[in-house]
Amino acid sequence: MIQKSRLTPKRTKKWLVLLVVAASWTLLMMKLLIAAHNLEHAIEGAVYRLIEELADLAVSGHDLRCYHDVVIYWRFRCLPPTKRGILKIFGLIKVYDASFYFQYYSLPVITALCTPVVKLLLALKAIYTGPCVN
Numbered sequence: 460m461i462q463k464s465r466l467t468p469k470r471t472k473k474w475l476v477l478l479v480v481a482a483s484w485t486l487l488m489m490k491l492l493i494a495a496h497n498l499e500h501a502i503e504g505a506v507y508r509l510i511e512e513l514a515d516l517a518v519s520g521h522d523l524r525c526y527h528d529v530v531i532y533w534r535f536r537c538l539p540p541t542k543r544g545i546l547k548i549f550g551l552i553k554v555y556d557a558s559f560y561f562q563y564y565s566l567p568v569i570t571a572l573c574t575p576v577v578k579l580l581l582a583l584k585a586i587y588t589g590p591c592v593n
Contacts, residue, residue, distance in 0.1 A: 471583065478576055485572060492561075495546050495554040502545065506533045 509530050516523055535541050544555030561568075 471579070474575075474579055478579070481572065482576075492548070492554065492557060495548070496558050499544055499546055499554055502537055506530075506537045509533060 513523065513526060513530050516526065537545055544553040546554045548554060548557055
């Protein structure tokens with residue numbers, strides 16, 4: 460039965476190695492995307508905190524023009540609606556856009572990644588649990 464199948468142990472090993480490498484790469488990229496997304500939220504939080512500090516210092520009576528200019532610069536550079544994310548993946552795609560698209564297109568991506576694994580497991584099951592011909 461094994462000799463008639465095109466799914467030899469050597470070919471099975473190559474497929475499994477390829478699938479493990481693809482899954483590892485995907486998980487690493489997702490982990491890095493989550494870290495970049497968290498960093499963007501931390502940057503936005505820091506800018507909001509700068510704005511709150513400026514509001515607290517406004518009653519002190521000091522000259523805050525320089526501080527105000529810094530806050531305006533970072534607010535324009537980092538906060539919506541003028542900016543949607545500041546970090547880019549490989550210098551091409553903004554992290555905000557990538558996480559937005561992953562929210563809507565994750566099901567087809569997961570299906571494309573899991574389908575070969577499921578097919579391989581079903582083929583292995585069919586080969587090794589099929590009727591024994593003596």
